[in-house]
Amino acid sequence: MPTPLLPATRLPPWLAHVLRAQRGPVPWNAVLRGALAALPLLAAVLAERPTAGVPAALGAMLAGINDRPGSRRASVARLGLPALAGSAGLLCGSVIAETAGDGRSLVVLPLVFGLLGLGAGAISSTGPVASACGTQVLVAVVIGAGMPLPEPGPLRALLFLAGAGWLLLLRLVLPSPGGRRSGPYGLDGEREAVAAVYEAAAELLLAVGGPRARAGRAALSAALDQAQDALTGPRLRRFASSAAERRLHAQYAAAFPLAEAATALAWAGVALPARIVEGPRRLAAAVRTGGSCGPLPAPARTDAGLRALDDALLRAATVFDRPAGMTPGTRTGHSDTSVLGRAWSAAGLEYGLRVSVCCATSTVLAQWLHHEHWYWLPATTVFLVKPDLGPLASRVVCRAVGTVAGAAVFGASSMLVSGPAPLVATVALCGALLPVATRHFAVQTAVVTVLVLSLVLLGGEPPASWGRVVESLLACGTVLLVGHLPMPGRRGHSVRAALDTAVGAAHRYLGHVLDAPEDQALRGALRRDAYRSLAQARTAIDLSAAELPPVSRHSAGSEGVAGALEQLIDTTTACAVQLDHRAAELPPAHAELLATHLSELDRARAVPVG
Incomplete structure (x- = not known):
């Protein structure tokens, strides 16, 4: 549950979001996994091949960001699928670099990154795992095209996958603190x-x-x-x-x-x-x-x-x-629509287009400035453009503050110690801090900045604390500008799409309750779908409402639709219980309430959102 870092009364919603962080007990098992994730990097340094450890450490870092509380079985997809996407992206980026010559081009790279951003962004809008896959594939493509490592592309991809796979293996085999285990694999x-x-x-x-x-x-x-x-x-x-x-x-x-x-x-x-x-x-x-x-x-x-x-x-x-x-087997999965259908919907295309423009614009700017670490700029925009990290203005502020803080910490520590051993220790420490740092984007950014700067030195590149700050600030400006540009079609597709999905789920649930109340198994699945869709719609509404006014105004009126929808679903549930325990038809009072809530929902939807 988010909790304010500072009193946030009467602050603009986007700024209030900056001052909030998630709370909860420290996930010590994830902290241990994060520290142990540096072992492949340590092995590469001991073998006097530190550059071979850099892709593995990057894979472990990105997997660590996705390493959230949950079951082991769910972690297979949550960590494994993005890792596969990132490995493929790193290989693709290496091929692009070879094709483009020295990895610099004002035409080829922006065009390729823009097209990849369109597809990856559209797919990212379909769910959290897809979002992680889309982000990792884009980040890995950019790193593969720009990071000067001596290892060939296929080997880089394998090392990246090995680093992420090592963290996934730790997730599967290490016991949870206090967990009651009945065998090698506990539930x-x-x-x-x-x-x-x-x-x-x-x-x-x-x-x-x-x-x-x-x-x-x-x-x-x-x-x-x-x-x-x-x-x-x-x-x-x-x-x-x-x-x-x-x-x-x-x-x-x-x-x-x-x-x-x-x-x-x-x-x-x-x-x-x-x-x-x-x-x-x-x-x-x-x-x-x-x-x-x-x-x-x-x-x-x-x-x-x-x-x-x-x-x-x-x-x-x-x-x-x-x-x-x-005990009989029981299905607990939920139905879902086609991923490709959602990706190429209006909401998916709107987000994909913004990712595409951000990637292409930042790449052009980076190539034109001829920065040594030019790939940092488009890679940073990929993270910043993700809406699941919070409202746009909030994540831009957090990114800027976190980068400056992380660069300052790394610069101060590098003056005190030097050599590969302290750098590996720094990576291990950052990996351990990452599960806690993900509760606030600014803190996560600071930890990732220290980790990335350590990997840059281990990869044989010169120190780049100041360059990291400059690239991040340029990325912040690019994403802030592109995020508020008018795009073809109406703004706010994500909110409207989430509400339409929730309305459809609610009507299916209501229709089943009225037509076939005796089928409790299907009723339970439809009820789950209705409430889950409602929760996702409210999340989209809350995110949009916390944006700057030019963006938040496009979701005006959506809260009224969500409120009417919630009343309809709750009343439908009450009607289902009544029909289960009455021989007669639905009580007149319940029928009248259903009709009232349906009318309220129709009136709320008649008001254009935004």
């Missing part, structure tokens, strides 16, 4: 994610009838999303863990009716006794320990919501107390 990340769902359901039930109920519902939806992601990915030990796998998937599926009942009770708004949260909390504890939940306290079955809660607890207890080998 601790998945168990904790599923347990968090039951904890969030308990918190929502406790907040019913109070001012925190809405936040509790959002937290429950986020916990379900995180558990869904944690359970998505390859089974790393298919046969040894099949029983535990099936049991955990079934426990996650058993949380769906519980979440539905808790949401319906929150919608009703009648405060509940505190003892009602004991059941979900016992279920959460059972998930963590792998044992049975025992008897659960039953709520009074006085209305449809409480009857649904009682039934959900009973079904969950049955699943939890069933022997692991008898």
Whole structure:
């Protein structure tokens, strides 16, 4: 959860965003992995081939940025796919450098980088893993074309992949602190994610009838999303863990009716006794320990919501107390539209076009200035243009401040010590700090700046602290300018696309509840899709609202659509519970509310966004 670094009252939204950082416990396991990620670089230095260690260290650094909390299985795609993209990009960049001669051209390189930026940017708009892939492939292409290393292109690509693969291997084999492991590969990340769902359901039930109920519902939806992601990915030990796998998937599926009942009770708004949260909390504890939940306290079955809660607890207890080998398999994935279809949508093309213009413009500027490290400028713009790092003005300010701070720290330390050993130690220290530094973009930038400057010296290039500052400031200016340029079509496609997706998901959910309420499995999947799409739309709205006024005005009116959509989805959930526990049709009061919310949504959508 973001927390302010300084009091941010009455500050512009973009500046308030600068002063916020994520909080949470220190991920000591990720810190250890970050430090150990420098071992391939150390091996290359000991073998007196430090330049061979530079691509490996770059691969490990970029993988470390993507090394976020979650399950091991999810990390395979989150770290592995971007690493493959980066390796291919490094090879492609090396081929481009050979084709362009000395790696400098005012025509060829900007054109190639612009075209690559268009495709990679469009694909990056389709999701977080795709965003990491698009970023790494572009950064690696630029580095491969500009960084003067003696190793041939194919070897660089393999070394890059080896560095990232080493960090992924550490992620898969090292135990998590305090994790309960039943074998060489534990399900601790998945168990904790599923347990968090039951904890969030308990918190929502406790907040019913109070001012925190809405936040509790959002937290429950986020916990379900995180558990869904944690359970998505390859089974790393298919046969040894099949029983535990099936049991955990079934426990996650058993949380769906519980979440539905808790949401319906929150919608009703009648405060509940505190003892009602004991059941979900016992279920959460059972998930963590792998044992049975025992008897659960039953709520009074006085209305449809409480009857649904009682039934959900009973079904969950049955699943939890069933022997692991008898637990049926359960699908927990979510449906998704075509990646290519989303990439070439209006939102994807808008972002891809801006990435393309940024890459081409910064490359022209870098080539024209004839800087020794010209590739830093387009590589920096690739990072800066990413919207998932925060609002544009916020990330530009953070980048500038972080680069200056990192260059100053590196310059001061280089005056005290010299030689390859201190540089390798610096890389290891930066790798250890990176998992914590990712909580604020300025701090992440400072750590990455120190790491990159260390690799520059290990690669045989001269010190470049001042050059790094100049290149970053030029990149900041380029991205800030291009980010506010008018482009073909209407601005704000990402917000409109997210809202359209959420509206479609809500209508599919409502239609199923009214037409086939007995199909609870499909209803649960559609409900998940509706709430997940709503959360993604709100994220896009919040990001756009924190931009500078020339950009933020294009999302005006979107919050009204999201609010009406949230009321419609919550009411649909309450209607689903009513239909489950009534022999008659939908109560007239619920039908009237549905009609009201549908009208409100239509009126909100009739007001043009932006």
